[in-house]
Amino acid sequence: VLYLIWAYIPETWLFSLGLTYWPQKYWAVALPVYLLVAVGIGYVLLFGINMMSTAPLNSTHTITDNYAKKQQQKKFQEEAIPALRDIPISEVNRMFFLPEK
Amino acid sequence: MWEERRFRAACGAPIALRRREHSASCRELSVRGPRLQLRSLSAATSAAWLAAYALFALCQNSMVLSAAIFITLLGLIIYLHFVKIDQESLLVIGSLGIQVTSSYASGKESTTFIEMGQVKDVVINEAIHMHKVIYYLCILLQDPEDPQGVSEVVPLFQSSKPRLDCLIEVYKSCQEILEQRKTAPQSS
Numbered sequence A: 001v002l003y004l005i006w007a008y009i010p011e012t013w014l015f016s017l018g019l020t021y022w023p024q025k026y027w028a029v030a031l032p033v034y035l036l037v038a039v040g041i042g043y044v045l046l047f048g049i050n051m052m053s054t055a056p057l058n059s060t061h062t063i064t065d066n067y068a069k070k071q072q073q074k075k076f077q078e079e080a081i082p083a084l085r086d087i088p089i090s091e092v093n094r095m096f097f098l099p100e101k
Numbered sequence B: 001m002w003e004e005r006r007f008r009a010a011c012g013a014p015i016a017l018r019r020r021e022h023s024a025s026c027r028e029l030s031v032r033g034p035r036l037q038l039r040s041l042s043a044a045t046s047a048a049w050l051a052a053y054a055l056f057a058l059c060q061n062s063m064v065l066s067a068a069i070f071i072t073l074l075g076l077i078i079y080l081h082f083v084k085i086d087q088e089s090l091l092v093i094g095s096l097g098i099q100v101t102s103s104y105a106s107g108k109e110s111t112t113f114i115e116m117g118q119v120k121d122v123v124i125n126e127a128i129h130m131h132k133v134i135y136y137l138c139i140l141l142q143d144p145e146d147p148q149g150v151s152e153v154v155p156l157f158q159s160s161k162p163r164l165d166c167l168i169e170v171y172k173s174c175q176e177i178l179e180q181r182k183t184a185p186q187s188s
Helices: A002-008 A011-017 A026-053 A089-097 B038-059 B063-083 B164-187
Strands: B003-008 B014-023 B026-032 B085-093 B097-104 B109-115 B119-129 B132-142 B150-155
Touching (some): A002 A026, A089 B119, B003 B164, B014 B164, B026 B164, B038 B063, B063 B097, B085 B164
Antiparallel strands (some): B003 B014, B026 B085, B085 B097, B097 B109, B119 B132, B132 B150
């Protein structure tokens, strides 16, 4: 509300009230414009940051990570569902691509 | 000799996979991309020269035209020698190692050899590249300290990104050779 008052009341009236130290009226239009341009650039920036932080094709982060390296192997129990674990990529590949149809 | 099959690259361009079995433990697989098309070359050249002519019409400086010709020629040579890869090949020798060769359009060939002791496995990995998820073949190198770990990933066929059907063919051929090294030490 204060912002609207400041933006719409002419300068001379504000001066007569004694408020000479308030910022120039130029900023009443400039600040929203700055905000909107920043939002627009933020879209592009976010896209760029995402693309830069994707692991490159030759990094080991595409294969494994810290949690997978340190996982403990639970013992195999008969007739029980096997424990959840991160399967190494070689095994996954063999299962997917090797069997003949 | 060479068996050839046609496939498609990730971008849709036609590529050809050629397989050759030199011996029971040695295979050579090579992926050839399309040659530089005359129509794309002439389109790029005409666009560059028309832009230079427009600039010349604006500023009446004839140096712009000769500079454009020079830049076009230089750009073409640099493109053929450093960027345009015609053929990428993989030579897997059972007990020795894996050799990866890239041949450029100008005839330059760049080769990398990885010895079998360092190779942990050859797998098809999927990863995010630019805005898509692509499948690519890669060699996993072994970590000397940790036998279960992977120290490095070497992606193959980077410029002629083949699609999954081509990759499965190459994967099966490589796995046939890599399986032999598990059984070989026991027999010797």
